[in-house]
Amino acid sequence: xxxxxxxxxxLDCKIxxxxxxAISIDVKRDAxxxxxxxTSTGTKSTINVELQENAVCEMFGFFKNKxxxxxxxxxxxxxxxxxxxxxxxxFINKKSNTSFEGKIVIPKHITGCESHMLNKNILLDNxxxxxxxxxxxxxxxxxxxxxxxxxxxxxxxxxxxLQHRGLTYDQAVEVLIQGFTHNRVRRFYD
Amino acid sequence: xxxxxNLQVEIQDKKIIDGLDLTVNKGEVHAIxxxxxxxxxxxxxxxxxxxxxxxxxxxxxxGEDILAMDITERAxxxxxxxxxxxxxxxxxxxxxxxxxxxxxxxxxxxDIKSLNLLDDWASREFNEGASGGxxxxxxxxxxxxxxxxxxxxxxxxxxxxxxxxxxxxxxVNEYKSKxxxxxxxxxxxxxxELNPTFVxxxxxxxxxxxxxxxxxxxxxxxxxxxx
Numbered sequence: 001x002x003x004x005x006x007x008x009x010x011l012d013c014k015i016x017x018x019x020x021x022a023i024s025i026d027v028k029r030d031a032x033x034x035x036x037x038x039t040s041t042g043t044k045s046t047i048n049v050e051l052q053e054n055a056v057c058e059m060f061g062f063f064k065n066k067x068x069x070x071x072x073x074x075x076x077x078x079x080x081x082x083x084x085x086x087x088x089x090x091f092i093n094k095k096s097n098t099s100f101e102g103k104i105v106i107p108k109h110i111t112g113c114e115s116h117m118l119n120k121n122i123l124l125d126n127x128x129x130x131x132x133x134x135x136x137x138x139x140x141x142x143x144x145x146x147x148x149x150x151x152x153x154x155x156x157x158x159x160x161x162l163q164h165r166g167l168t169y170d171q172a173v174e175v176l177i178q179g180f181t182h183n184r185v186r187r188f189y190d
Numbered sequence: 191x192x193x194x195x196n197l198q199v200e201i202q203d204k205k206i207i208d209g210l211d212l213t214v215n216k217g218e219v220h221a222i223x224x225x226x227x228x229x230x231x232x233x234x235x236x237x238x239x240x241x242x243x244x245x246x247x248x249x250x251x252x253g254e255d256i257l258a259m260d261i262t263e264r265a266x267x268x269x270x271x272x273x274x275x276x277x278x279x280x281x282x283x284x285x286x287x288x289x290x291x292x293x294x295x296x297x298x299x300x301d302i303k304s305l306n307l308l309d310d311w312a313s314r315e316f317n318e319g320a321s322g323g324x325x326x327x328x329x330x331x332x333x334x335x336x337x338x339x340x341x342x343x344x345x346x347x348x349x350x351x352x353x354x355x356x357x358x359x360x361x362v363n364e365y366k367s368k369x370x371x372x373x374x375x376x377x378x379x380x381x382x383e384l385n386p387t388f389v390x391x392x393x394x395x396x397x398x399x400x401x402x403x404x405x406x407x408x409x410x411x412x413x414x415x416x417x
Contacts, residue, residue, distance in 0.1 A: 156241070158277050163261040164238050165332065166290040179281025182315075 007031045007055075017043040017072075024048040027055035029080060034186075037061040037089075042068030042096075046075070051113075053080030056188045061089035062181050065096035065128075072098075074117075077105045082112040086187040090120045092177055093128035103135040104145065111142040116187065121151040122180055124173070191215050191370050192340045197247040199229075199236040199395075206232040208395035210247075214340060214370040219362065221386035221406070222374045225414060228392045230374045231274060234344045237372075238271045239264045251339060268339030272329035274348055278317035284328065285312035292335040301334045305357060322349025330361050342372045347380040359383040378406045 001018060005011060005025045011033040015023065019041060027033050029052045037047075042065065049057050063070045076085045091098040100119045121130035134147040154176045162172035192214040199207035206229045214220055222230050236243045239261040249256040251267055259267060279287075288298060302311050305327045317325050326349060333341060346358060362371065362384045375381050381389070382403065389405040390397045391414055399405070 155277075158279055160240055160261065161273065161277055162279070162287075164265050164271060165287055166262060166265045166336075168262050175279065175282045177281075179279055182281045 005033070007033045011035070014038070016040060017045045019043055021045040022048070024050070025057065026050045027052065027057050027083075029053045029055060032056045032188075034058045035060070037063075037072075039063055039068075039070060042070055044069075044071040046073045049074065049076040049085065051076070051078050051080060051083035051085060053082060055080060055083045057084070058086045058186060058188060059088070063089075063091045063098065064177075065091060065093050065098060067095045069096055070098045073101045073103075075103045075105070076115060078107070078110050078113045078115065081110055083110075084114045084188045085116070086185075087117045088185070089118070090181055091130060092122045092124065092180065093130060094124040095127045097129040097131075099131040099133075101133045101135065102147070103137070104147075105137045106139060106143050106145070108139040111140055113142075114144040114188075116145070117147040119149045120180070121149075122177070123151065123153055191252055193248070193250045194237075195248040197233075197236070197245065197249060199232055199246075200244040201232065201242060206395055207236065207245075210392075210396045212372075212390070212397060214372060216339070216370050217367045218388065219366060219371040219373060219384060219386040221381045221384070221389045222372060222392055223376060223378070223381065223389060223406075223409065223414075224392035226376065229395050230376075230392055231344055233392070234271055234342045234372070234374055237264075237342060238269055265336075265338075269342070270333055270336050270338035270340065271342040271344060272326070272333060272346065274345040276317060276325040276329055278315075278320065278325075280315050280318055282316050283313055284316055284331075287316055288332055288335045291332075291337070294335070298331075298335060301331050305331055305361075306353075307331065323351055323354035326350055327354060327357065330358065334361075334365070338369060340370045340372065342374070344374050346373060346375060346384075347377050355380065355383065378410050382406055 002022045007027045009031050014036045017037055017039040025033055051057060072089060074087060087102060089100050102117045104115045106113050117134055119132045123130060130151045132149040136145060138145055158176055159172050162175055163169060194210060194212040197207055197210040224230055236245045245257055254267055256264055307327055317328060347355060373384055386403055389401055389403060391399045
């Protein structure tokens with residue numbers, strides 16, 4: 001499905017991605033968007049974000065994949081000066097494969113922009129995979145830009161600790177998953 | 191209460207504990223001391239059932255076979271270890287974790303005060319942003335709620351300043367008669383503060399020598415060798 005959002009002032013919404021979605025979000029001058037993504041079926045989706053001057057976009061994705069795959073591509077283009085974007089996509093995979101490709105474009109004369117991208121993955125078994133690819137096209141120095149990625153299993157020491165404190169293995173896993181999805185930083189949005 | 195007979199522990203096919211015997215009764219403080227790498231922490235981790243620790247021999251707690259239990263069952267049977275380096279775990283608050291043993295809120299609040307922890311400790315995320323000393327105090331706070339049979343303090347002094355150490359020894363002395371204690375350290379000064387009933391020297395994976403607190407003075411003077 002194609003979904004096109006034009007944000008003139010303010011958008012705060014949740015999007016449940018279906019199998020094939022193409023989302024485009026056009027954030028106009030001085031407007032703000034905050035979007036939470038999830039999927040209950042698995043998805044292969046593209047999210048295009050276009051930011052005009054002083055526009056703000058925050059995107060949070062949390063995907064708990066159990067026996068289905070998730071493939072997300074984001075393309076964020078800063079068309080206007082002083083536009084800001086924050087992306088935070090987290091995946092927990094059980095018998096699942098995920099791919100996250102995030103692209104940030106800041107053209108030559110578009111100064112004063114800020115763009116952040118974070119992708120974190122937990123693999124709960126040996127049958128799961130995670131792929132992560134950041135792509136940053138930054139054409140001027142007057143920019144704040146960060147990206148980060150983690151892929152790993154749950155911390156064995158933490159599991160041991162929680163079990164020793166009387167939690168069953170499954171309860172300990174649940175606590176660590178809660179912790180993994182926690183601490184999302186809303187950088188720009190009140 | 192806790193009986194360990196001919197305990198043998200292997201980690202990745204390497205034998206660390208080899209034929210260790212120890213009996214701990216309620217009200218006794220057993221100090222375990224020895225050189226680095228002699229197997230002190232291995233003993234603690236093997237007792238509480240850490241994965242990859244292959245333990246053989248007999249360990250019973252009030253007659254129950256501990257080695258046949260998993261980590262959670264051992265904890266519920268009454269084994270409590272204060273960790274050498276307690277982790278910080280986001281996603282669960284300090285109080286929420288304690289609720290697995292006890293829902294006595296008033297006691298929890300009082301214990302937070304007596305340990306000089308921050309007023310909002312209960313609602314903070316588990317050890318997040320906490321100093322080494324606060325983490326060790328949090329272990330004791332959990333101990334007091336868990337009310338176990340056997341307490342294992344693994345390297346109790348790591349990360350503690352003088353004041354925090356005083357708090358720890360105050361707690362051990364106050365609750366001495368309620369539990370059986372195994373206190374692991376390589377610091378004789380710290381162990382003296384805790385006034386142990388027995389002092390054991392571990393070397394080559396077994397208890398080499400057992401005596402009373404005077405053994406600590408001898409170790410201070412001549413080291414671990416008995417000549």
